Amino acid sequence: MKNNWEIVIGLEIHVQLNTVSKIFSGSSTGFGAKPNSQASIIDLGYPGVLPVLNQSVIEKAIKFGLATNAKISRKTIFSRKNYFYPDLPKGYQISQLELPIVQEGYVEININEDIKKIRITRAHLEEDAGKSIHEGSLGKSKIDLNRAGTPLLEIVSEPDMRSAAEASSYMKYVHLLVTYLGICDGNLQEGSLRCDANVSVKPRESKKLGTRTEIKNLNSFRFIEKAIEIEAQRQIEILESGGTIIQETRLFDEEKQETRPMRSKEEANDYRYFPDPDLLPVVISEDLIESIQQSMPELPNQKKMRFINEYQLDKNDAARIAHDFDLATFFESSINHSKHASPKQLANWLLGKLSNMVNEKNINFSKLELDPFDVSSIVDLYILGNLSQKQAGELLEYKHGSEASIEDLIAEHKMSQISDTHELSNLVDKILIENKVQFDEYKSGNDKVIGYLIGKVLQASKGQANPKVVKEIIERK
Ligand code: ADP
Ligand code: MG
Numbered sequence: 001m002k003n004n005w006e007i008v009i010g011l012e013i014h015v016q017l018n019t020v021s022k023i024f025s026g027s028s029t030g031f032g033a034k035p036n037s038q039a040s041i042i043d044l045g046y047p048g049v050l051p052v053l054n055q056s057v058i059e060k061a062i063k064f065g066l067a068t069n070a071k072i073s074r075k076t077i078f079s080r081k082n083y084f085y086p087d088l089p090k091g092y093q094i095s096q097l098e099l100p101i102v103q104e105g106y107v108e109i110n111i112n113e114d115i116k117k118i119r120i121t122r123a124h125l126e127e128d129a130g131k132s133i134h135e136g137s138l139g140k141s142k143i144d145l146n147r148a149g150t151p152l153l154e155i156v157s158e159p160d161m162r163s164a165a166e167a168s169s170y171m172k173y174v175h176l177l178v179t180y181l182g183i184c185d186g187n188l189q190e191g192s193l194r195c196d197a198n199v200s201v202k203p204r205e206s207k208k209l210g211t212r213t214e215i216k217n218l219n220s221f222r223f224i225e226k227a228i229e230i231e232a233q234r235q236i237e238i239l240e241s242g243g244t245i246i247q248e249t250r251l252f253d254e255e256k257q258e259t260r261p262m263r264s265k266e267e268a269n270d271y272r273y274f275p276d277p278d279l280l281p282v283v284i285s286e287d288l289i290e291s292i293q294q295s296m297p298e299l300p301n302q303k304k305m306r307f308i309n310e311y312q313l314d315k316n317d318a319a320r321i322a323h324d325f326d327l328a329t330f331f332e333s334s335i336n337h338s339k340h341a342s343p344k345q346l347a348n349w350l351l352g353k354l355s356n357m358v359n360e361k362n363i364n365f366s367k368l369e370l371d372p373f374d375v376s377s378i379v380d381l382y383i384l385g386n387l388s389q390k391q392a393g394e395l396l397e398y399k400h401g402s403e404a405s406i407e408d409l410i411a412e413h414k415m416s417q418i419s420d421t422h423e424l425s426n427l428v429d430k431i432l433i434e435n436k437v438q439f440d441e442y443k444s445g446n447d448k449v450i451g452y453l454i455g456k457v458l459q460a461s462k463g464q465a466n467p468k469v470v471k472e473i474i475e476r477k
Pocket of ligand 1: 008009010011012156157158159160198199200209210211212267
């Protein structure tokens with residue numbers, strides 16, 4: 001992209017709250033049930049039925065507000081947002097306009113080496129709509145209302161992001177936060193977190209924001225980045241050829257790699273919002289907020305700081321571990337089990353070999369078929385010099401999903417590291433003869449050559465020789 005343009009992005013993220021029942025009815029929120037088996041007369045908006053607020057959505061929203069340094073409204077109200085759509089049988093969505101439950105918060109995200117503050121304008125509660133299904137129905141559309149009435153927390157950011165990468169980092173951080181808080185299952189494939197991206201561009205030096213478009217319903221980090229880049233590029237091309245941007249809602253087409261118009265932008269007053277007469281204002285007590293405050297878990301950035309202070313990890317390693325809840329849990333549990341490895345050494349193994357294993361298997365740390373106890377035992381054997389680094393890595397692979405004990409696997413694969421000085425001494429002699437030139441160089445004072453010689457011995461031993469012992473022998477000779 002041309003450097004004189006700056007992209008401006010604000011996100012509206014819809015987080016599905018992980019309640020057992022819906023926001024205003026007792027229907028189940030479970031995913032994947034037979035179509036329309038989880039829609040009650042309240043979700044369908046039958047005349048005369050009354051919604052009843054599910055208290056746990058209030059608690060979950062407050063948790064989010066406290067975690068984002070926000071103001072929690074002491075009085076919050078629900079409003080009707082009126083529009084017609086086949087998957088909204090009531091003809092309105094219950095949402096919040098005035099007095100949303102959470103206002104004026106912020107989060108801090110890591111951008112390269114810097115920390116950037118992204119302000120949150122508001123987070124409000126609302127019900128989800130049903131789903132229209134157009135595929136495979138021979139020219140007809142089907143409607144599944146199981147999702148109607150599922151609780152959502154809509155988190156609206158200020159237009160504080162300046163690149164597609166920043167937007168996806170922010171979305172990742174919100175995803176991390178709601179999973180840490182335990183208020184959302186975080187399952188992107190099932191649509192538990194969806195985002196609308198508002199995108200505009202402006203000349204870099206200009207203070208005034210450009211006209212924005214809103215790209216609807218992005219449900220993966222990769223799509224968010226791609227859609228924003230493509231949309232910004234489209235806007236720049238229009239502006240550079242003298243055109244103007246129309247404020248509208250657009251859809252991202254992944255196959256065609258383009259965004260295209262969906263509808264012209266509606267304003268709040270198009271929806272004829274008004275307070276829902278069936279729902280009383282909710283008064284939030286200091287006691288409730290206080291008790292939720294007491295039960296707050298440690299947050300990702302707090303965990304990161306603790307890892308730095310308590311375990312002397314460097315900033316990047318601490319962030320990488322703390323920003324993956326399952327990995328962080330695994331890490332602390334392996335520290336507890338380990339007898340010889342330092343937290344720093346364990347962190348290296350978890351971020352190196354084990355992260356590779358997790359990525360190759362396309363799983364996360366909680367699904368690893370190795371427990372922290374196995375990992376710390378194997379790393380301990382490496383630290384003690386009983387296994388080479390290569391062998392320890394292989395042993396982790398063998399142990400994955402295996403019932404066999406570590407001792408049995410070591411025996412089966414004839415793995416123990418050769419630390420026997422006599423045996424190694426013979427091998428070293430052989431290598432020094434074969435590499436006479438380098439050995440002479442070493443003897444004449446070029447210390448660096450020793451690495452080469454050690455490498456040759458390790459190679460000849462198929463990685464089984466203990467490098468420390470080999471080094472000592474060469475030095476002696
Ligand atoms: P609406 O309710 O009509 O969608 P809001 O005022 O609530 O409008 O804003 C929605 C989102 O658009 C917010 O996340 C906000 O940060 C973002 N936004 C507002 N103006 C711009 C702009 N010029 N460029 C990019 N994003 C913007
Ligand atoms: Mg919007």
